Amino acid sequence: xxxxxxxxxxxxxxxxxxxxxxxxxxxxxxxxxxxxxxxxxxxxxxxxxxxxxxxxxxxxxxxxxxxxxxxxxxxxxxxxxxxxxxxxxxxxxxxxxxxxxxxxxxxxxxxxxxxxxx
Amino acid sequence: xxxxxxxxxxxxxxxxxxxxxxxxxxxxxxxxxxxxxxxxxxxxxxxxxxxxxxxxxxxxxxxxxxxxxxxxxxxxxxxxxxxxxxxxxxxxxxxxxxxxxxxxxxx
Numbered sequence: 001x002x003x004x005x006x007x008x009x010x011x012x013x014x015x016x017x018x019x020x021x022x023x024x025x026x027x028x029x030x031x032x033x034x035x036x037x038x039x040x041x042x043x044x045x046x047x048x049x050x051x052x053x054x055x056x057x058x059x060x061x062x063x064x065x066x067x068x069x070x071x072x073x074x075x076x077x078x079x080x081x082x083x084x085x086x087x088x089x090x091x092x093x094x095x096x097x098x099x100x101x102x103x104x105x106x107x108x109x110x111x112x113x114x115x116x117x118x
Numbered sequence: 119x120x121x122x123x124x125x126x127x128x129x130x131x132x133x134x135x136x137x138x139x140x141x142x143x144x145x146x147x148x149x150x151x152x153x154x155x156x157x158x159x160x161x162x163x164x165x166x167x168x169x170x171x172x173x174x175x176x177x178x179x180x181x182x183x184x185x186x187x188x189x190x191x192x193x194x195x196x197x198x199x200x201x202x203x204x205x206x207x208x209x210x211x212x213x214x215x216x217x218x219x220x221x222x223x224x225x
Contacts, residue, residue, distance in 0.1 A: 035214075037162075044205065044216060044217075044218050044219045045154075045156075045162060045205050045207075045216045045219070046216065047207070047213060047214040047215065047216060050212065050214070059212035059213065060213070061213050062119070062213065095161055095162070097162075101174075102152075102164065102167040102168070102171070102173065103150065103152075103167055103168055103209050104152030104164055104167040104168075104207065104209055105152065105154075105162075105164060105207070106164045106167070106173065108161040108162055108163070109161065110161055111161055
């Protein structure tokens, strides 16, 4: 069974940093692209970043470019999101999502809440 | 970035109704579109990929159509468990972009 489990969320002050992790199991993690998607409270979904299977291709939303860094460790079946210079508008539930069996985001974690507030 | 315009933003419907949600892309995206269902407090769930392919395990009352710029998600006979918010997502290029969502409520 495919499982994605996020961790690392919490309360952080504006300007601070946080590192999210996503532990993957039940599939060959190293073969598939992975993504981060977020959802601010009461708002819609926003794609944040994608990384290809071998980390050769990395993409970011303009809203996080230069502040967030996506990475993966295929040996540890883990996906990461390093978030720096956090702003109040980065407050959201962050989901990791994989493109495992289709061309879309077919597997999702349960999400981890990041709150940026003083 | 490609803009995805989803309509309506909300709708009220009864059990058994046929429901249609549309997504329009600001430029052609072939058939590189997925539809997602999200219930409160839960992660999104993929329903349709490649515009019209039904994801494994999803009931056949859900269907998708379209290509280029105009896409449709149809629920042929709305069931109580279908009351949720639905989103489209273009998989054509980066940055990927979601539609604004359609909340399907009980009439």
